[in-house]
Amino acid sequence: MARRLPARRAPRRGARFGRRPPPGCRRRRHPGAARRTRGDPGGPHPLALRTAQPPGGRRPLRTGRVGLHRRRGAGPPHRGQVVKLLIIGGPTATGKTAAAIEVARRWPVRLVSADAMQVYRGMDIGTAKPDPATLAAFPHACIDVRDPDEDFSVADFVSAVEEARRHHERVVVVGGTSFWLSALVRPLAALPPSDPAVRAELEALPDPHARLAAVDPDSAARLHPHDRVRVIRALEVHALTGRPMSALWAEGPRHPPVDAEIAWLDREDLRPRIGQRLHRMMEAGYLDEVAALVARGYGPQHKPMRSLGYAHLSAHLRGELDLAEALRRTERDTWRLARKQRTWGRGMGWQPTDPSGVLRAAERAFGAD
Incomplete structure (x- = not known):
């Protein structure tokens, strides 16, 4: 009798296509995937492991000194050269303003806000604007420069940054409006303002x-x-x-990319921080602020009033939503914005850091305090 041979086992999926590395070969690890973040001697932020590899497999920009023209092959600066511009970005509610104020306490800097909502007068609590005492001690460009029915474009913001750099040796740009930050590191073409x-x-x-x-x-x-x-x-x-x-x-951008030190601030407890901040804002008079804007004639026809910080509370004041639902939607949309900002920062290749990392970035940009 012929011996019965055992059934042949089907190959595992992917084995015949060479997807597994050959024996003895180590899979190449992406820079920064589980190591100390480049340019940040204090080690990686816990969120760095999630953002090490940007979409599409592009090599990320460095967390430290960043100039897009270097990425295109212009070469590094001379040894010992000090970069005079620091960008503090990150999702909403991560404490960017507090970090910038701490930098301003240690170095003589000019602060420029990169928050598209903080330009409007009367929108203070809903935009998490620094309080009047803080602004008196540490003035910011691009805060309280327009009424809610007036335009302020990204070109106006870029001009304000250029003005600050002409008159101040050290400049800190702080904020989370991605389009504005992108206009600095990936400049726009010379397009006319809207008519x-x-x-x-x-x-x-x-x-x-x-x-x-x-x-x-x-x-x-x-x-x-x-x-x-x-x-x-x-x-x-x-x-x-x-x-x-x-x-x-x-024809290309209207100005070259800035050469800046980047500090991308983020926190693992961001979701609860958003809810806690909204609670503090309500205690500070958030609803009264929205009511005052509505009383002045501002409504959905004005772009700032359609923003996530004012749209739902305005709807509540018009009787379209109860207060609990308006607050729920405001918190929900704020969290969605934070996730979009995280995605954008990850696409830029900027590794997240904490407040101590912001101070280290400032020291790299401005020298020891």
């Missing part, structure tokens, strides 16, 4: 995308017809300059 009258005419067009295809085919091919905001902006740029926006982008 409300021109924009109103373009908004009335029956098919803005068809008009864009006629004047700027490259932008029309890049933008979806339903992406109305960007389509209108591309048409506005053409109307104001007489040139396609795609051609302006091809």
Whole structure:
């Protein structure tokens, strides 16, 4: 009788495609994945393990001194050169303002806010703006410079940073508005500011995308017809300059990327911190502040009043939501914003740190205090 052979075991999935490294080969570990963060001698923040590898496998920028032009191959600065700009970023409610004030206590610096909501007068508690005593002792540029019905663009912010750098030896940019921070390290093209009258005419067009295809085919091919905001902006740029926006982008940014030390502040207990901060804001008169803005005639037609800090409480004052639901939605949307900010920082390759790491970054930027 012939001996029965044992059944042949099917190969494991992926084995025949060489996905496992050969024996004796170690899988290459991503820089910073489980080691001390580069440029931060104090070791990694607990969140660093989650953000070491950005989406798409791109090599991250260093946590320490960052200049995008170096990433493009311009080479490092001379040994001993001191960078005079510090950027303190991070998700909302991580304590960026307190960290910046501590830096200002130790070094003579000019503070510039990178919070798109803190520019508006009368919006103090809802934007977590520093209190009047703190602002008197440590003035900030880009705080209380507009009324809620006035515009303040990213170009205005960049101009304020440039102004501060012209007149002050040490500058600290502090805030979490990703678009503004990106404009410093990944500069924008030289586009004109928005014109409300021109924009109103373009908004009335029956098919803005068809008009864009006629004047700027490259932008029309890049933008979806339903992406109305960007389509209108591309048409506005053409109307104001007489040139396609795609051609302006091809000419490159209006200024080189800044050379800055980056401190990306984050905390593992961020979710409860958001709820605790909202509770303190209510005790400080948050609802009264929103009511005062509504009494002055500000409403959903004004962009700042549609922000997460004011939209739901305004709806409560109009009788559309009860207070508990308005607060629940405010806390929910604040947490969503924080997660988006984390994702953006991870995409930039910026490793999270704690307040002590911010001081170390300041020492690298400004020298020993």
